[in-house]
Amino acid sequence: MMLRKINYMTAGVTVLIMACLYLMVKMFALMSQNEQNQQMTNKIIKKIEKQNDSIIASKTAHIKTLLSENQKSQKIIDASSKRIHQLENSIDSIRLAFRRRKKEVEQLSDKELGKYWENEFN
């Protein structure tokens, strides 16, 4: 009776061990498949990352070029503003000079007036 019981138990344990072995084999197979999938995913991810990094690098370089162009434009604008300012000063000095000139002309004597018009036409 005892021996029978032990035999049943041994059979049970054997089944359990077999089941464990089956599960372990299956687990290893799944792990291997998982590893393959993981490798593939990593490869794709690296490719995407590389692509994105390349996009970022090219766009950064483009931005740098555009900003350098803007700096050149700014230099031109600054030079232009300087010239505009100089021209404004020139206009002011012209106005001042002609204001004086007009006062002088208003006070010309008859003889000087004659000379003035003589000079204008000759």
Next chain:
Amino acid sequence: MNLIKYILFLVSFSAFSQVEKVAYPAIIVYQVDTLLAFTTDQGRKLSVLNEERKECIEINKDLIKQKEEYQITIREKDKQLTNLTKVKADQDTIINSLNENLSIAKTQRDVVTNQRNNQRAYKWTAIGVGSFTTLFMSYLFITK
């Protein structure tokens, strides 16, 4: 008779005053030339106007130059604006790429965390099963 004399005097006086009131500028024929005559005051006014004309010409030259300079400034500003629009578009693309990279990194982190948790579960299952089997085998060995 006196009345007639008086009337003649008035007529001659009015004629004389008309001669005095010649309005200038006037056209005068002098020898063989036809002249346009101005008074000296008018001449002074004309010379002031002439100076104003010269002033306008000079200022106009500078204003034309200023206009050219403003056109240059506008053109360069437009260029800058276009470039900044492009910079914005590029930065948007960079942000999108970085977001994509970030999302990939997050996914990778999740995968690794999941793997670690699974490994822990496998480890404790293996320990449990191994312990149980060892204990059971020991029990069998002792009770044999």
